[in-house]
Amino acid sequence: MAGESPAAVSTQEAAGQSGATRFNVWQTLRLSTFQIGSAMGDILVGSVWNRIVISDLGVSATIVGLLTALRYLLSPLALWAGARSDTRPIGGLHRTPYIWIGRSMYLAALPLLGFSLARLSSNTADVVGWALAVAFFLLYGIGTLLSGAPFLSLVRDSAPKEKQGLAISMAETALITFFPFVAVGFGRLLENYTLAAFWRLVLLTVGVGGFFWFFAVVGVEKKAGVSGRGLAQAHSPDFKATFQKIVADRRTRRFFAFLAVGTVAAWAQEAILEPFGAEALALPQSETTRMNAYWQGMTVLVLILGAVVWRRRRPEQQPRLAKIGLGIMAAGMITLALAALGAQLRLVQLGLVIFGAGFGLYTFGALSLMAVMTTDQEAGAYLGLWSVCILVSRGAGIALGGLARDQLLALTGSAGLAYGAIFVLEAVGLVAAALLLSQADILSFARDTGRLAGEEPAAGGLDLV
Numbered sequence: 001m002a003g004e005s006p007a008a009v010s011t012q013e014a015a016g017q018s019g020a021t022r023f024n025v026w027q028t029l030r031l032s033t034f035q036i037g038s039a040m041g042d043i044l045v046g047s048v049w050n051r052i053v054i055s056d057l058g059v060s061a062t063i064v065g066l067l068t069a070l071r072y073l074l075s076p077l078a079l080w081a082g083a084r085s086d087t088r089p090i091g092g093l094h095r096t097p098y099i100w101i102g103r104s105m106y107l108a109a110l111p112l113l114g115f116s117l118a119r120l121s122s123n124t125a126d127v128v129g130w131a132l133a134v135a136f137f138l139l140y141g142i143g144t145l146l147s148g149a150p151f152l153s154l155v156r157d158s159a160p161k162e163k164q165g166l167a168i169s170m171a172e173t174a175l176i177t178f179f180p181f182v183a184v185g186f187g188r189l190l191e192n193y194t195l196a197a198f199w200r201l202v203l204l205t206v207g208v209g210g211f212f213w214f215f216a217v218v219g220v221e222k223k224a225g226v227s228g229r230g231l232a233q234a235h236s237p238d239f240k241a242t243f244q245k246i247v248a249d250r251r252t253r254r255f256f257a258f259l260a261v262g263t264v265a266a267w268a269q270e271a272i273l274e275p276f277g278a279e280a281l282a283l284p285q286s287e288t289t290r291m292n293a294y295w296q297g298m299t300v301l302v303l304i305l306g307a308v309v310w311r312r313r314r315p316e317q318q319p320r321l322a323k324i325g326l327g328i329m330a331a332g333m334i335t336l337a338l339a340a341l342g343a344q345l346r347l348v349q350l351g352l353v354i355f356g357a358g359f360g361l362y363t364f365g366a367l368s369l370m371a372v373m374t375t376d377q378e379a380g381a382y383l384g385l386w387s388v389c390i391l392v393s394r395g396a397g398i399a400l401g402g403l404a405r406d407q408l409l410a411l412t413g414s415a416g417l418a419y420g421a422i423f424v425l426e427a428v429g430l431v432a433a434a435l436l437l438s439q440a441d442i443l444s445f446a447r448d449t450g451r452l453a454g455e456e457p458a459a460g461g462l463d464l465v
Contacts, residue, residue, distance in 0.1 A: 023163040027220060031155055032174035034216035037209025039178035041106065043186055044205050045140070046398075047292060048198070049113060051274040056193050057124050065271045065402025067133060069395035071141020075388045082149030082384025083242055086377070094380075095154035096221045102147025103213040107206055109139035114202045118195055145391070149384035154221060156371060156379055162314055165368030166307065172367050173303040176360075180293035180300065187290055242381045252382075254440040255373050256389050258433055259366065262326060263393035265429025266359065268401035268422065269336075270394075275405070280340055280415040281348065294349055295332075295356030302360025310364070316372050316446045319437055322365030326434040328358025333427035340420035351423075372442055375449050 046068060053059045081098055090097035113136045119129030152168060159167035189204075190197045246252055269276075277288035310321070332355025339347035374382035401422060408418035 023159050023167070027158060028155070028167050028170050029174075031158065031216050031220060032171045033212050034151060035171065035175035036178050036212040037103070037205070038175055039182045040186075040205040040209045041110070041140075043179065043182045043292075044110075044201055045113070046270055047183060047274060048186055048190060048201060049117065050271060051278070051288060052117065052193050052198070053120065054275050055278045057120060059120075059124055060406060061271060061275060061402040062406045065399045067137055068271060069399040070134070070137040071144065071391075071395070073392075073395065074138075074141045074145055075391040075395070077142060077145040078149045078387040078391060079243065079381065079384035081146045082153060082380035082382075082387065083378070084380070085150040085153060086242075086380040093221050095150040095157065096217055098150040099147045099154070099217055100214070102143045102145070102150075103210075105139050105143030105146070107143075107210050107213075109136050109143065110202050110206050112136035112139070114195075114199045117198060121195055145387075148391075149380055149387045151217070152383045152387065153380040154217065156374070156383065158220060165314070165318070165371040168371050169303070169364055169367045170307065172363065173300065173307065176296055176303060176363070177300040179296040183292045183296070184290060191284075242378050246378070246381065246385055249445075251441050251445045252373060252385070254436065255369070255442070256385070258436040258440055259386060259389045260393040261429055261436055262362070262366070262433030263390050264397040264400065265426045265433060266329065266362075267394045267397035268404070268426050268429075269333075271398045271402045272405045272419065272422065276340070276415070276419045277348075280343055280419055281345055283345075291348075291352065294352035295359065298353045298356030299360040299363065302357050303364055306360065306364040316443060318365035318368040319440075319442055320365075322362050322369065323434040323437055325358045325361030325363070325365060326430045326437075329355050329362060330358075330427040330430040332356070332358055333423045333430065337420040337423035337427070340416045340423060343416055369442060372446050 050064060050068065053064050054061050081102070085094050085098045112132050116129050116132035116136060119126045119132065123129070152171070155167050155171045156164050186201055189201060273291055274288040277283040277291050283291075306321075310318075332351050332353075335351030335354055336348060339345075339351055370383065370386045373386070404422050404425070405418060408421050409415065412418050412421075
């Protein structure tokens with residue numbers, strides 16, 4: 001190896017290290033418990049708080065959507081944190097310290113949400129209440145961004161190449177799995193809004209979420225030595241050079257566009273789904289909270305089925321599955337649009353189930369492709385970029401959903417027409433994302449980074465354990 005460059009040496013060592021790694025299902029399941037706290041925080045902020053402020057306190061959905069999206073404006077931090085976890089270990093560990101620093105900020109921010117709501121419940125124009133809300137979303141956003149890419153990188157690092165897509169899919173499946181359970185549980189604990197009941201949810205999230213953010217990660221990562229990852233990172237380029245390399249590749253730009261459009265279209269319903277149930281269907285708080293459980297529960301079932309049925313497929317084989325999922329999601333949105341026009345609860349439930357089934361297929365495929373569109377040496381940077389894309393796009397979708405709801409409701413004077421039009425626009429976006437994925441050259445990237453030796457990945461031959 002005397003004649004090889006340091007970059008080549010580090011890449012070979014990283015590849016060899018990955019190839020020697022045995023896929024540990026139980027360790028991946030333990031890592032996945034990290035998502036219990038994530039689900040609790042997301043439901044508390046994006047579902048419960050969102051519904052209370054819009055429907056119970058009468059605050060504009062545009063204001064709430066923009067505030068909820070505030071953390072996504074900070075999302076370049078995810079790219080920085082991911083790249084830094086590649087090259088700057090803390091105490092000999094590359095991923096774990098960044099995860100814990102970020103989640104500690106998250107925990108510290110949660111009580112601010114309760115204090116903010118206490119003030120806004122008395123006066124929705126209270127300046128201190130809104131200042132506390134802004135402070136919460138800033139700390140909450142920074143904390144999730146600092147920890148997100150390092151966590152995904154830790155999950156990827158723990159698996160061999162052919163299982164990296166499965167490992168990331170399992171961790172993200174866990175997040176979606178816990179969503180409906182948390183949504184139903186929180187719905188029962190807060191059937192009707194009271195400040196005391198909301199504070200119970202805040203403290204429950206701090207206690208339970210904080211425990212699992214520690215338990216899931218502790219001891220998984222091994223300290224970097226003088227070889228392997230330690231040597232590889234010693235020769236890694238700085239953040240600016242890494243970023244320039246990534247964005248210069250047309251394939252990563254196309255994949256970014258696919259993720260962006262698909263995420264905007266898929267999540268534009270998040271800020272308006274529960275208000276839709278309240279305003280178009282006259283459903284109570286406990287019922288609108290469960291609306292998320294319909295599509296998220298179906299998503300979980302499909303993701304679990306996918307892990308069983310497609311576990312032998314390499315992640316490079318998943319573009320077609322992602323496109324099929326996007327098409328089914330679009331069909332679900334069209335069904336929701338029809339339900340909105342006719343105020344048909346059964347049709348809403350059917351549309352959410354269809355959407356959830358498609359979301360499961362899309363998620364399984366897209367997460368596998370994220371593992372492919374990542375190199376061993378710059379795993380944190382690439383996964384940080386995909387996290388940035390998803391976070392910014394999700395934030396844009398949430399904000400656009402709230403803005404469209406307010407504008408269309410004012411224009412039409414009909415909740416059914418306003419929400420139905422939004423669902424149709426989402427369907428159009430999902431179809432556009434499928435077309436964009438067809439333009440991304442996934443296999444070319446996989447061959448250039450050494451994941452594939454031939455022209456096409458062969459199916460079969462890969463067991464779960």
